[in-house]
Amino acid sequence: MVTLKHNLDELQQIAKERTVKTQTIEYDLETLVKKIQKNVIKLNPEYQRKHRWSDANSSRLIESLILNIPIPFIYISQDVDVDEEVDTESSRFSVIDGQQRLTAIFNFFQNEYQLEGLEVLDKLNGSYYKDLPSFLIRRLEERSIRCLRIDSTVDPQVKYDIFERLNSGSVKLESQELRNATCRGPFKDLVKKLVCNQDFLTACKLTPNSKRVKKMEDEELILRFFAINYKNGYSDYKGGFKQFLTNKMSEFNELDEKSLKGMEKDFVQTFRSIATTDLQYPFAKYRITTKGLKKMSDFNASVFDAVTHLFMLRNKKGEQLDSNTVINMFTDPDFFTACEGSVNDVSKLNFRIEKARGLV
Known part of the structure; x- marks a missing residue:
């Protein structure tokens, strides 16, 4: 306890510096896809895994979205403040957790795979996005996803820490995927x-x-x-x-x-x-x-x-x-x-x- 009292100032400083500032926002899928298309949101920051979902897994997500089944938060990092001017190649946001989900959504909207393995909406199996009836396209475009946006002032290391912690309880990362997230540098x-x-x-x-x-x-x-x-x-x-x-x-x-x-x-x-x-x-x-x-x-x-x-x-x-x-x-x-x-x-x-x- 004596040691703890002596270190109180240091603990307070660390707690202040490492506290994550967040904001909950909602994007409809049409807006999200456009932001990804324009590179406003970067899907594959260097610490992320490569896209590993099969078309069947991606299809089940699309089915859940059509049926309005809740899906987990998407965590995004605000890398550039909204008032800052950046060149057109620079993204303002990167995905910390939810890359697989967003990639599945984006690829479907781009007609890169057809739906397969659906059980509830089995009549849609074999359909691309362009093949969907107009009411389902509207339903998908207007379906919103909740995102937790992490403030641009947060230290980059904290963002990596968040990535590690969020992924520790989900699909197991391969050893090299974890190294890719945590061992950064010229090598x-x-x-x-x-x-x-x-x-x-x-x-x-x-x-x-x-x-x-x-x-x-x-x-x-x-x-x-x-x-x-x-x-x-x-x-x-x-x-x-x-x-x-x-x-x-x-x-x-x-x-x-x-x-x-x-x-x-x-x-x-x-x-x-x-x-x-x-x-x-x-x-x-x-x-x-x-x-x-x-x-x-x-x-x-x-x-x-x-x-x-x-x-x-x-x-x-x-x-x-x-x-x-x-x-x-x-x-x-x-x-x-x-x-x-x-x-x-x-x-x-x-x-x-x-x-x-x-x-x-």
Whole structure:
């Protein structure tokens, strides 16, 4: 209690600074869609997840809106004061919670998907927005949604905190989605750039609309590459792989521009080298059989660790690899074991990397 009294002034100051100022407003759907269209409301701020709802989930929301079933608040952040002049490309509001709902609404109004899986209004299944009878279009356009608007003076960090807290009890965020929300800095910007590298996408068998990309597995793989390879970071790993990646991401965000440029160069050269081989599935997992090596999967993250490390080290020595060197790693039963089961076990990760280093 004595300590609490001594810290009273500090507590009062923090409470004052971190108190969130909000205002409840209602927008009809027609207005919301127009604001999104004009970029007044930004649907995908950097801390948000990518749109992951299926058309069936989106359709159920549209059905609920038509039937006037209550839906949860949308939380939006006022990023620019209403009296400030901004260029036409700048948004005034961003979505903190409710991105999936707003995206589903906006996409339907843009005729990007047809309704499916409806049970109450099953006769609307197969209909696009443009196909709806005029009375239902009016009903949708005039349906309002309550929004909680967070004041423009609130510190940006507070907005991120709100995002985390709101999402903690809803659909579980993937690990990289949480890192995307909380680990901000120049390294995260580099990841956003490298995620478009075609050699990387081809090697990892990643396509734009795949579930893996929607879960940000593409960004996590880039983080994984650097966490293990940059300055032999794998040697820092003592257990708890998710936290290891999070710690590395925070650490990388503190690096200077020169270091980040070097990391980018290593990444680009590594995947360019992989692309120049005849390896159709460079990160595939193989098993020894009586007829030789048999491919078990097209992509395996533990194989990704070893193969990228091997190519990066060979690159630094100015040497090219052939496909047999990579695939033949699986002729070692211990290497296969290190790529199955609890693959993030410290000893298994170290074995995979040391195996790769032994081939340099």
